[in-house]
Amino acid sequence: MQKMWTGRTSGELNEFADDFNSSISFDKKMYKQDICGSIAHATMLANQKIISVDDRDKIIAGLSGILADIDSKKLAISEDAEDIHMFVEAELTKRIGEVGKRLHTARSRNDQVALDLRMYLRDENQLVKKMLLQLIEVIANKAKNYSDVIMPGYTHLQRAQPILFSHHLLAYAQMFKRDYSRLQDALERMNYSPLGSCALAGTTYDTNRKMVADLLQFNGVTENSIDSVADRDFCVELLSCYSIIMMHFSRFSEEIILWTSSEFSYVQLDDAFTTGSSIMPQKKNSDMAELVRGKSGRVYGDLMAMLTVLKGLPLAYNKDMQEDKEGIFDGLKTVQDCLQVFVPMLDSMKVNKENMLNSCKTGFINATDLADYLTKKGLPFREAYKLVGSIVGKCVKEKLTLEDITLDEYKQMCELFDKDLYEEIALETCVNKRNSEGGTSKAQVAKQIEKLTEFLDYEKSLY
Ligand code: ARG
Numbered sequence: 001m002q003k004m005w006t007g008r009t010s011g012e013l014n015e016f017a018d019d020f021n022s023s024i025s026f027d028k029k030m031y032k033q034d035i036c037g038s039i040a041h042a043t044m045l046a047n048q049k050i051i052s053v054d055d056r057d058k059i060i061a062g063l064s065g066i067l068a069d070i071d072s073k074k075l076a077i078s079e080d081a082e083d084i085h086m087f088v089e090a091e092l093t094k095r096i097g098e099v100g101k102r103l104h105t106a107r108s109r110n111d112q113v114a115l116d117l118r119m120y121l122r123d124e125n126q127l128v129k130k131m132l133l134q135l136i137e138v139i140a141n142k143a144k145n146y147s148d149v150i151m152p153g154y155t156h157l158q159r160a161q162p163i164l165f166s167h168h169l170l171a172y173a174q175m176f177k178r179d180y181s182r183l184q185d186a187l188e189r190m191n192y193s194p195l196g197s198c199a200l201a202g203t204t205y206d207t208n209r210k211m212v213a214d215l216l217q218f219n220g221v222t223e224n225s226i227d228s229v230a231d232r233d234f235c236v237e238l239l240s241c242y243s244i245i246m247m248h249f250s251r252f253s254e255e256i257i258l259w260t261s262s263e264f265s266y267v268q269l270d271d272a273f274t275t276g277s278s279i280m281p282q283k284k285n286s287d288m289a290e291l292v293r294g295k296s297g298r299v300y301g302d303l304m305a306m307l308t309v310l311k312g313l314p315l316a317y318n319k320d321m322q323e324d325k326e327g328i329f330d331g332l333k334t335v336q337d338c339l340q341v342f343v344p345m346l347d348s349m350k351v352n353k354e355n356m357l358n359s360c361k362t363g364f365i366n367a368t369d370l371a372d373y374l375t376k377k378g379l380p381f382r383e384a385y386k387l388v389g390s391i392v393g394k395c396v397k398e399k400l401t402l403e404d405i406t407l408d409e410y411k412q413m414c415e416l417f418d419k420d421l422y423e424e425i426a427l428e429t430c431v432n433k434r435n436s437e438g439g440t441s442k443a444q445v446a447k448q449i450e451k452l453t454e455f456l457d458y459e460k461s462l463y
Contacts, residue, residue, distance in 0.1 A: 004086055023083045023322050026329060031077060033119035034084050034112070035067045037195060040215040041107055044208050050106060055099050062096040063088070084116070085109050106205040107198060110229040110317040114194040117325070119216065121238060124332055125187055126463075131339035132180045132245075133459055138347045139173040140452045142166075147442065150427050151266065151356035152365050159363030162430045163440040165356060170448050175248040177455065183241045190234035193218040197225035200316035230316040232306070235328045239303040242331040246296035249338055253293035256349070257286045265355045270348035273341070288345050292338045299334050302327040357427075361401065364392050366425040369433070370402060373424045377416040387414055 003011035013021065039060050046056035066088060069075035081087035086109075093100030143166035153163035193216060196202070196209035202225040209221040222228040259266035269286055277283035309323045367388050374384035391413060395401060402425055410417035423429060435441040438448075 003082070004090065021082065021319075022079070023325065024077065024079050024081050024087060026326050027084045027113075027116075028077045028079075028087070029329070030116045030120045031070055031084055031088065032067060033116045033123070034088050035063050037112065037115045037119065037212075037216065038088065038103055039063050040212045041195060042103055043215060044211045045102075045105060047211060048206055048208055050205050050207070051102050055102055058096045058099045059092065059103055062092045062100060065095065066091050083109070083113075085112050106203045106207050107195065108200075108229075110199050111194050111197040111225075114197075114229055114231070115216075117328075118190055118192075118194070118234060121234065121328065121332070122187060122191060124336075125183060125238070128332070128335055128339070129180060129183055129187075130463060131336065131343065132176055132183070133456060135339060135343050135346070136173050136176050136180070136452065137456055138343055139169050139176070140449055140456065142346065142349075143169050143173070143445065143449055146351050146353075147445065149351060149353045149356055150360055150431055152359050152363060153440070159359065159365045161368055161434075161440075162360050162365050162427045164431055164442065164445050165351060166445050166449075167440040170445065170452070172248065172252050173448075173452055176245070177452070179241065179245045179248065180459070182244065183238075186234065186237040186241055188219070189237070191219045192222045193220070194222045194228035194231075197222065197228035200226050200229050226316045230313070230321075232310055232321060232324050235306050235324050236303070236310070239299070239306050239328060239331050242299050242335045243296070243303045245335055246299045246338070249342065250293040250296040252342075253289040256289045257293070260284075260286045260289075264359075265352055266359075267352060268350040269345060270350075272348065273345040288341050292342055295334050295338060299331045302331040302334075360427050364395070364402060366402060366427065366430050367392055369425050369430045370421065373421055374414065374416050379414070379416055 003013070005011065042051065042056050042059040042063070045051040046053050051059075066075065070077065075091070077084070077087055081090060089100065089104060092103065146165050146169075149165040150162050151165045151168065152159040153161050153168065193209065193213035195212050195216075196207050213219075213221045222231075256267065256269070258264055260269055269284075269289075271284075273286075273288045274284045275287045277285065305327045306324060309320055313320055370391070371381065371384040371388040374387065375381045379387075391402065391405070395405070403422065407417065407419055407421075410421065432441045432443075435443055438444060
């Protein structure tokens with residue numbers, strides 16, 4: 001295919017080099033943004049009298065036709081073109097003749113690709129944001145529905161203190177809420193139009209960059225033409241956001257995988273999100289959660305690749321930057337896919353309340369409360385800690401729980417013990433007395449849910 005940039009060279013590329021150079025196989029998904037950007041550009045060119053109104057109309061009609069035909073699959077994007085920008089321009093000239101060649105006035109592919117990518121990511125990330133809200137909502141609803149379930153809270157994966165299952169779940173809601181706001185920040189920061197920066201130095205034409213930015217719903221224009229075509233910080237930022245989302249997902253998945261094991265049996269996944277084994281008939285594997293956990297690896301890889309592509313690149317545009325797209329598209333798609341599978345998987349997950357409660361009965365998870373009991377009666381905490389430690393030691397030896405020891409025995413160990421100690425170390429008391437702000441008590445958990453609901457209601461009203 002004859003190259004549009006034939007002139008300085010013959011434009012006849014070695015066949016493999018031609019393929020190697022081409023980005024259309026992956027940048028074709030930005031066709032809509034490319035065409036909308038061109039329509040705005042043509043509108044501005046006519047407004048500034050750089051092209052005639054007549055030419056503008058022909059160009060816009062041609063571009064709109066191409067968009068409609070691609071959307072309706074009447075027109076296939078040919079992979080012979082070098083990239084989507086060249087494809088659209090060539091198709092336009094094919095349809096409207098010489099006038100099509102005026103479109104690329106006061107523009108370069110360098111600012112064009114920077115524009116298209118920002119617009120594409122801006123659009124696609126709205127979906128990510130919406131899906132994050134759905135996820136947070138599912139967590140909040142689960143927390144509401146299981147508000148009386150007590151489970152052991154862990155540190156070092158050892159039973160530590162009793163907590164509400166809702167409290168544990170809501171910890172993830174906080175993570176995803178931060179992810180949402182991080183994504184929002186990144187999107188806000190990148191929403192400036194680079195178009196009009198041209199190859200790198202701006203243009204001699206009397207353009208109106210602000211007009212293009214307004215037409216395309218940007219917050220404004222970028223301030224330095226060299227930076228505008230060299231900047232891919234927004235890809236790095238988005239991939240960082242995706243990496244953090246995936247890190248959160250991998251922790252959540254890991255817990256679900258543990259909880260579905262026979263050793264824990266805390267939760268049950270719906271059959272629609274598990275698989276069997278080809279050899280072991282008894283198996284019900286949490287493959288979706290495992291895949292989500294595993295896919296964090298590829299997203300971290302996408303982030304590292306992007307950072308490495310940009311490292312040491314001289315200003316302004318370099319073809320290395322064409323390597324931005326596959327990674328960012330992969331990271332984006334992976335996060336979208338993970339959200340799509342995780343939200344209904346979590347929504348349909350059932351909780352084995354009894355098993356969680358039974359786990360609380362062993363492991364002395366109320367030992368802190370027994371020490372606190374003595375401390376509140378005047379014993380210094382360090383001494384109370386030591387005494388309770390020795391009581392736990394005795395229980396372990398004699399295969400008893402703290403509740404099994406009689407009041408007489410307790411009194412022999414310390415006269416501060418009284419019959420109200422049993423009430424004090426009951427699991428529900430342990431949970432509900434942790435009423436400090438953000439603690440695990442029912443009241444504090446209800447507050448968290450209330451705040452989350454406010455957040456969700458407000459954010460959802462924006463769409
Ligand atoms: N396909 C190119 C990319 O993705 C578009 C920009 C090409 N610019 C250039 N000067 N060759 O980066």
